[in-house]
Amino acid sequence: MIKLYGHELSGNSYKVKLMLSLLALDYEWIKVDLMAGEHKQPEFLQLNPFGQIPLLVHDDIILADAQAILVYLARRYGGDKWLPMEAEPLSRVIRWLSTTAGEIRQGPESARLYYRFNVTSINLERANQKAEFILTQINTHLSNKNWLELGYPTIADIAVFPYVALAADGQIALDHYPHILAWCDRLQHLPGFVSMIGIQQPVTV
Numbered sequence: 001m002i003k004l005y006g007h008e009l010s011g012n013s014y015k016v017k018l019m020l021s022l023l024a025l026d027y028e029w030i031k032v033d034l035m036a037g038e039h040k041q042p043e044f045l046q047l048n049p050f051g052q053i054p055l056l057v058h059d060d061i062i063l064a065d066a067q068a069i070l071v072y073l074a075r076r077y078g079g080d081k082w083l084p085m086e087a088e089p090l091s092r093v094i095r096w097l098s099t100t101a102g103e104i105r106q107g108p109e110s111a112r113l114y115y116r117f118n119v120t121s122i123n124l125e126r127a128n129q130k131a132e133f134i135l136t137q138i139n140t141h142l143s144n145k146n147w148l149e150l151g152y153p154t155i156a157d158i159a160v161f162p163y164v165a166l167a168a169d170g171q172i173a174l175d176h177y178p179h180i181l182a183w184c185d186r187l188q189h190l191p192g193f194v195s196m197i198g199i200q201q202p203v204t205v
Helices: 011-022 042-047 066-081 087-116 124-144 155-165 178-188
Strands: 002-006 027-031 055-058 061-064
Touching: 002 011, 011 066, 011 155, 042 055, 055 066, 061 066, 066 087, 066 155, 087 124, 087 155, 124 155, 124 178, 155 178
Parallel strands: 002 027
Antiparallel strands: 002 055, 055 061
16 A cells, blocks of 8 residues: 655645656645644654655555655656656656756745745745746746646656646736646646645646
8 A cells, every 4th residue: 555644735745646647646645734743753854854745655665755745756666757867858858857946946836835824034036036936937848838848748748737737726817827727727727636725626627
């Protein structure tokens, strides 16, 4: 049985839940109460010394980091469909995992932390600048394609989607990014899609 430790307001926890659902995999959800500091308690630190969620436990395998978990699930259960084997397309997918941990984290994710969780140590002006930059880049990138890479959804899309779709939580509007909105809509119509608090429902049927 797969166990997923996470929190319902965590975009990184959500992307793993989404991947599990798209792969039609059964799993046990174990809430880690971030507000109560459960992720810093000895019991959880034994599983993940970094004290971070999400955390996936599968038999004797323990995996931390949302992007790493996506790679594991895609390779083990999705074959080439979600994570290509060939070097060039694989590298293009991995690039977006890096973007997720870089520009998206520094931009939309940080703005959301500021407003949604009152993390006032964040430089909001810098977060907004980073968000505008990466959202503009993604919108342009999607202007002539349906998915971030390869012509079909991959873990690149699953990694990038949550904190882009949650941009409104950071008081960042997506109205000026029509190609991103269309991409979000397509993703929400994938078989097995599940949503989370803060993600607007698709505009089409």
